[in-house]
Amino acid sequence: MSETVQSIVKDFIIENFRFGDTSFEIGGAESLIENDVIDSTGVLELVAFLEERFDITLVDADIVPANLDTLDRIAAFVERKMHGDRAAA
Amino acid sequence: MRVERFLKDSARRFPDKTALVAGERRSTWAEFADASARLGAALAEAGVKRGDRVLVFMDNSWEAAIAIFAILEAGAVFSPINPSTKADKLAYVIDNCRPAAILTLAKLMPVTASAIDQATVKPMVFSTAGRDGTHAEGVFSLEAALAHAPTPVAHGGIDVDLAMLVYTSGSTGRPKGVMMTHRNIEAAATSITTYVENRDDDVILCVLPIAFDYGLYQLLMTVKLGATLVLEKSFAFPQAIFDKIRAEGVTGLPLVPTMAAMILQMKDLEPGFLPSVRYLTNTAAALPVPHIQRLRELFPGARLYSMYGLTECKRCTYLPPAELDRRPGSVGIAIPNTEATVVGDDGRPVAPGEVGELVIRGPHVMQGYWENPEATAERLKPGLHPWEKVLATGDLFRTDEEGFLYFVGRKDDIIKTRGEKVAPKEVEAVLHAHPGIAEAVVTGVPDPILGEAIAAMVVVSDPGVTARDVIRHCTLHLEDFMVPKVVEIRKDLPKTDSGKISRRLAAETLRPVA
Numbered sequence: 001m002s003e004t005v006q007s008i009v010k011d012f013i014i015e016n017f018r019f020g021d022t023s024f025e026i027g028g029a030e031s032l033i034e035n036d037v038i039d040s041t042g043v044l045e046l047v048a049f050l051e052e053r054f055d056i057t058l059v060d061a062d063i064v065p066a067n068l069d070t071l072d073r074i075a076a077f078v079e080r081k082m083h084g085d086r087a088a089a
Numbered sequence: 090m091r092v093e094r095f096l097k098d099s100a101r102r103f104p105d106k107t108a109l110v111a112g113e114r115r116s117t118w119a120e121f122a123d124a125s126a127r128l129g130a131a132l133a134e135a136g137v138k139r140g141d142r143v144l145v146f147m148d149n150s151w152e153a154a155i156a157i158f159a160i161l162e163a164g165a166v167f168s169p170i171n172p173s174t175k176a177d178k179l180a181y182v183i184d185n186c187r188p189a190a191i192l193t194l195a196k197l198m199p200v201t202a203s204a205i206d207q208a209t210v211k212p213m214v215f216s217t218a219g220r221d222g223t224h225a226e227g228v229f230s231l232e233a234a235l236a237h238a239p240t241p242v243a244h245g246g247i248d249v250d251l252a253m254l255v256y257t258s259g260s261t262g263r264p265k266g267v268m269m270t271h272r273n274i275e276a277a278a279t280s281i282t283t284y285v286e287n288r289d290d291d292v293i294l295c296v297l298p299i300a301f302d303y304g305l306y307q308l309l310m311t312v313k314l315g316a317t318l319v320l321e322k323s324f325a326f327p328q329a330i331f332d333k334i335r336a337e338g339v340t341g342l343p344l345v346p347t348m349a350a351m352i353l354q355m356k357d358l359e360p361g362f363l364p365s366v367r368y369l370t371n372t373a374a375a376l377p378v379p380h381i382q383r384l385r386e387l388f389p390g391a392r393l394y395s396m397y398g399l400t401e402c403k404r405c406t407y408l409p410p411a412e413l414d415r416r417p418g419s420v421g422i423a424i425p426n427t428e429a430t431v432v433g434d435d436g437r438p439v440a441p442g443e444v445g446e447l448v449i450r451g452p453h454v455m456q457g458y459w460e461n462p463e464a465t466a467e468r469l470k471p472g473l474h475p476w477e478k479v480l481a482t483g484d485l486f487r488t489d490e491e492g493f494l495y496f497v498g499r500k501d502d503i504i505k506t507r508g509e510k511v512a513p514k515e516v517e518a519v520l521h522a523h524p525g526i527a528e529a530v531v532t533g534v535p536d537p538i539l540g541e542a543i544a545a546m547v548v549v550s551d552p553g554v555t556a557r558d559v560i561r562h563c564t565l566h567l568e569d570f571m572v573p574k575v576v577e578i579r580k581d582l583p584k585t586d587s588g589k590i591s592r593r594l595a596a597e598t599l600r601p602v603a
Contacts, residue, residue, distance in 0.1 A: 019561035033325050036173065036194075039323040039569055040348065041538055046353075057465075060357040064328045 006075040012049050013071075016048055019055040030074040033065070043068065045077070050074070091248045091271045092309065093526040096122050099315035103289070108311075110337060111151035111320040118315065124235055129162025131234035132190060133242040135213060139164035140157055140246075141189035142254060144212070145196055148172040149299055149322045152217065152231065154308055156192045157299075161252065163243025165189065168254040170302040172197060173569040178264065186254055188212045195219040215494040247366040250274045254459055255302050257505070259569075262514035265394060266459030276285050276452035277403035278310045280424045284407050285341070285368060285394060291316040292365075294334060296324045296348070301371055301509065302400045307343055308501045314461050321496070323494035327355060329515055331363060340367040342391075345508030346374050350538045353383050360386050361364055372404070373508030374540045375496055375585065378417045379482045385413070396487040397496060399510075401468055402454045404478050405429050405447065406494050419493040427451030431486045436470075444487045444497050449480040453477075461490065501594045502592050504533035506541050509570045513592060516543060516573065519566045523559065525551030531573065531581050544575040545601045554578070575599065 007030065018024040032038050038046060041082050046068065047058050056078065062068075067077040098311040099108070100122035108121040116124070137143060143160045146168055147153035153169070161168040168186060170179065183191075183204060190213040193201050198216050202225065205211060215229040246581055253276055254266035269476035281287075293311050297304030311318040319337050328350075334342070342363075344352075349371060352358070368391055369384065376384070376395060384393060393413060397420035398403060398404035406429055408421030423429035428450040430438050439445040450472060457465035464591050469478040485497040504511045512532035520529035527550040531542030547559060563572045 019557045019564065021561055033323050036569070038325070040323050040351070043325045044351070044538070060328055060355045064324060065326050068326070 005078045006071050008053065009050075009074050009078075010071055012046075012053075013037060016045060016049075017073055026071065028075075029070050030066075031069050032071075046074075050078060054078050054082060090275055091246060091250075091313075092252055093125075093158055095126060095309070095313040099312055103315045107317050108315075109151065109154055109318050109320065111154065112322075114151045115240040116151070121155065121158070123239055125158035125162055126239035126274050127237045128155060128159030128231075128234050129242055130240040131164040131237035132159060132165065132215075135190070135229065135234075137163045137165050137189045139244040140251065141165040142168055142186045144170050144182070144186075144188045144191040144193075145300075146170040146172065146174070146191055146193040146201060148194070148406070149295065149304070149320045150194065150339065151371065152192070152501050153299055154318070154320065155235070155520070157305075157308065158312070162244040163242050164250075164251060166251045168256065169305055169454060170256065170299040170551060171298060171568050174567050175527070175568070176200050176203035176207060177566060180207035181210060182256060182264065183208040184211050184267075185264075192216075195387075198225060198228070205245060206218070221324065233516070246271075248275070249472065251360060251456070253305075255305070255400050255442060258510050258512040258515055259464065261464070262512060262518040264515075265461055265464050266576070266595075267401075268456040268459055270456060273432075273453055273455065274309060275313075276426065278306065278313050280451075280453065281306065281404055282310050282314060283425045285315065285370065286392075287314050287341070289315045291315070291340045291345070291367070292319060292338050294319045294321065294330070294337075294339045295343065296346065296360060297343060297508075301510070302344070302403055303463070304345065304397075306403065310315070324351060325564055327351055334363050334365065338365045338565070340362075340365055341370075342368070343370045344365050344541050346371065346540050347507045347538055348358070348377050348381070349376055349380050352387070353380055355539075358387055360389055362387065364390070366391045368392040368394065370394040372398055374505045375418070375420065381417050383414065384582075386539050397484075397494070399482055399515070400455075401482070402427075402449050402451070404453070405449050405482065412493065416493050419489070419495050421493060423449075423451075423591050424453075428451060431488055438525070439487075440489050441488050441492070444485050447482045447484050447486040447494070447498060450477070451480060454478065454480045460577070486603075502532070504531075504541050504543055506536075506539045506543055507570050511571050512541060516563070516567065516571055519563055520545060520547060520559065522566070523554070524558065525549050525554035526583050527563050528590065530590050530592055530595045532599065534575065534596065534599050539574070542574040543571065544577070544596075545573040546577050546595050546599065549578055 100118040104119035109116045109119040187210045215231045248271040252271040256264040259265040271457040285550040295307035299305045392410040397406045403436040431445040433439045433445045483500045528548040534544045537543035559576045
């Protein structure tokens with residue numbers, strides 16, 4: 001499952017922030033901000049994508065580096081969110 | 090007074106107080122001064138002399154703050170370079186100002202090395218170690234330089250010497266180096282800290298790039314005040330910045346409209362959520378009036394300053410916070426110890442309500458553009474006295490009956506995006522360099538977060554070229570903020586009756602982003 005979330009997010013990043021550059025590689029634990037993969041306004045686009053693609057809702061407190069600054073963290077966060085949302089439903 | 094004296098004075102007055110918080114790294118004033126003295130001595134020993142230019146090619150980091158003052162300690166001139174600058178533009182800057190050295194970080198070494206390969210001038214390079222703990226061949230260790238003995242450098246410099254070159258996007262498509270002396274910096278910093286009512290117990294948060302003069306002056310003013318600077322690299326995660334503000338007790342929050350828009354689109358903020366903040370400043374572009382109102386609700390105890398300026402004189406005007414209710418759309422009056430006048434085509438002041446060009450007079454006006462007398466002559470005009478020059482801003486303003494200033498528009502077609510100035514020609518030059526593009530025109534379109542977004546209209550000579558290819562090409566050759574957000578591929582470009590490509594018609598055709 002995490003493989004899937006991670007690859008979907010990576011595809012989104014390549015498409016939107018690397019403009020289709022498929023040679024782009026970044027480790028799952030590497031910072032997207034520190035490595036200039038996405039810029040500050042890019043986070044807003046990432047959040048909008050995650051909400052729509054995975055049918056989750058992010059509150060302000062979710063939009064922090066601990067959840068969104070690496071591919072690994074995004075995958076783990078999205079899964080938590082999806083399970084959490086289901087449990088709440 | 091020379092700017093490095095600010096640092097010595099603060100180190101003497103507040104040796105044990107926190108000067109700088111950069112990520113996890115904290116330094117007292119004594120430590121800041123010591124590190125700058127060591128690196129300054131190392132630079133001098135390596136051959137950097139009074140008046141030499143030295144580039145600081147770094148992101149907002151501890152090293153960048155130290156580097157700037159170390160260069161001044163050596164008697165040299167610093168030039169901060171945006172870390173997203175690509176190799177070809179960096180090579181242009183290197184050949185333009187012929188620096189003795191470049192101070193950089195390991196992660197920027199590939200760009201630095203490539204730029205030096207392309208450039209005719211070959212400066213020394215000082216860099217931090219890579220992940221493997223080593224430096225490339227021929228590169229000086231910045232860590233070793235920071236451990237040099239702190240021998241004072243007897244450079245003999247005085248305060249009318251050049252202190253810095255700040256490169257700004259040029260309307261001809263080539264960046265221009267704005268020349269500022271120590272005296273210019275002292276005048277601007279003194280004026281700003283006066284009207285902002287800064288105190289030595291201020292804690293100022295700087296998330297603006299210090300390669301951009303608004304960010305850079307947060308450092309310079311902090312050092313002058315002996316206050317505390319919290320340096321952050323990115324506003325990508327406003328919540329993380331808010332946590333930092335609470336943890337450090339930040340009192341001063343400099344913003345650009347894009348940051349304000351990012352704060353205001355958050356859903357869960359309560360008025361007074363950052364009680365330590367005493368003042369907010371905004372410049373680079375006007376805040377929309379509804380954003381001003383909402384910011385005032387969220388920061389009920391804080392003073393909010395709407396300001397206007399340009400790199401060529403650092404800052405021109407500010408609106409005293411008490412005037413915000415009466416004239417929220419105004420950028421106010423001239424900053425202390427300067428004059429701001431709206432003039433007509435004949436150079437004489439116009440009546441209130443009439444539109445004219447804003448002209449600035451004062452000790453903060455630049456000395457000109459580095460080795461560019463034509464561009465300098467366009468901006469610096471004869472002043473009241475035979476010995477002085479005034480700055481023609483190229484911006485159109487009007488005043489109300491009481492003399493408060495309102496920004497109307499640009500005389501030229503410079504785009505303001507994310508608070509940074511972009512000359513369309515600089516982007517067009519990169520587009521024209523793409524082998525598959527026949528013609529291109531670049532313009533700004535309104536954008537709710539960016540202020541203006543950069544939009545390009547291109548005619549392709551290779552039908553296989555897509556809009557995405559064009560954007561990717563731009564990301565390889567332009568700083569991030571200059572990369573078009575929108576690219577439209579067309580059969581032809583809008584032209585005037587005389588057949589000239591029209592930026593204005595292109596702007597009218599292109600739709601706003603989102």
